[in-house]
Amino acid sequence: MVHMVHMKNTEVTIAGVTLKNPVMTASGTFGSGMEYGDFVDLNRLGAVVTKGVANVPWPGNPTPRVAEVYGGMLNAIGLQNPGIDVFLKRDLPFLQQFDTKIIVNVCGKTTEDYIEVVERLGDSCADMLEINVSCPNVKEGAIAFGQKADCLYDITSQIKKHAKQPVIMKLSPNVTDIGEMARAAEAGGADAISLINTLTAMKIDIYSRKFCLANKTGGLSGPAIKPVAVRMVYQAACAVKIPIIGMGGIANGEDALEFMMAGATAVSVGAMNFANPYATIETIEGIERFMEEQGIASLTELIGCMHETASRAF
Numbered sequence: 001m002v003h004m005v006h007m008k009n010t011e012v013t014i015a016g017v018t019l020k021n022p023v024m025t026a027s028g029t030f031g032s033g034m035e036y037g038d039f040v041d042l043n044r045l046g047a048v049v050t051k052g053v054a055n056v057p058w059p060g061n062p063t064p065r066v067a068e069v070y071g072g073m074l075n076a077i078g079l080q081n082p083g084i085d086v087f088l089k090r091d092l093p094f095l096q097q098f099d100t101k102i103i104v105n106v107c108g109k110t111t112e113d114y115i116e117v118v119e120r121l122g123d124s125c126a127d128m129l130e131i132n133v134s135c136p137n138v139k140e141g142a143i144a145f146g147q148k149a150d151c152l153y154d155i156t157s158q159i160k161k162h163a164k165q166p167v168i169m170k171l172s173p174n175v176t177d178i179g180e181m182a183r184a185a186e187a188g189g190a191d192a193i194s195l196i197n198t199l200t201a202m203k204i205d206i207y208s209r210k211f212c213l214a215n216k217t218g219g220l221s222g223p224a225i226k227p228v229a230v231r232m233v234y235q236a237a238c239a240v241k242i243p244i245i246g247m248g249g250i251a252n253g254e255d256a257l258e259f260m261m262a263g264a265t266a267v268s269v270g271a272m273n274f275a276n277p278y279a280t281i282e283t284i285e286g287i288e289r290f291m292e293e294q295g296i297a298s299l300t301e302l303i304g305c306m307h308e309t310a311s312r313a314f
């Protein structure tokens with residue numbers, strides 16, 4: 001008797017870049033992978049998304065800048081990073097050793113800042129660029145790019161003129177209509193979008209009567225935001241045709257599959273890396289197990305499947 005071997009195809013393609021599986025790291029939760037080398041075989045990840053990189057080093061916000069809350073955490077790191085020079089010399093060569101795709105997250109305070117970094121990365125080994133226009137902890141005005149549709153359209157189209165790699169625009173959830181923002185990014189020429197970034201939040205220490213973060217507000221991430229993130233990914237998928245990378249509270253394969261059924265082609269694991277450094281690998285294994293149990297040959301069967309059954313309510 002011949003036993004058939006079921007081959008599971010976990011590959012997904014975003015803007016012509018094929019990932020061996022849909023699981024990547026969320027920017028700012030994984031550094032450039034060096035810190036996780038003892039826990040995670042980077043070769044097993046679909047992609048590593050780096051921490052935000054600016055044209056010059058950024059010190060970030062004053063401390064305290066992290067606080068724990070039910071179901072997640074607040075951060076107001078303020079995109080602390082060593083700048084593009086150190087990144088090109090130290091981080092990219094490290095990541096090049098691995099059989100994984102490299103997505104560089106780019107941050108800036110002005111359109112010119114973003115363009116400078118995008119141009120410096122033009123001839124690098126980066127496979128894609130994720131443009132962070134949605135960090136809620138940076139006061140210099142970058143937030144406006146991610147909260148106003150016309151600003152998002154403008155910066156997307158400017159960056160696309162200079163980028164050699166596919167451009168992923170990272171969207172803020174702190175908006176009235178995520179579909180409108182997704183359409184603005186698509187109209188500006190974005191090759192893909194990623195969402196959601198953190199939700200603006202606050203925590204107060206009632207005994208000292210002080211804010212728990214020096215910045216007063218921070219970005220909420222972790223399992224608490226997952227249902228909001230799934231809803232926004234579904235709405236964005238209703239609004240645009242470009243691929244979506246979903247994130248927000250993903251802890252395991254089941255969470256990841258929920259995002260994919262809502263319309264995400266790939267997913268990023270963020271805050272859970274802090275609680276469980278094996279979270280990315282466990283998510284990949286969970287997806288594979290689900291495919292085996294459910295007899296699913298290719299992940300493309302599941303991407304956006306809720307849109308076939310649901311009326312487009314949004």
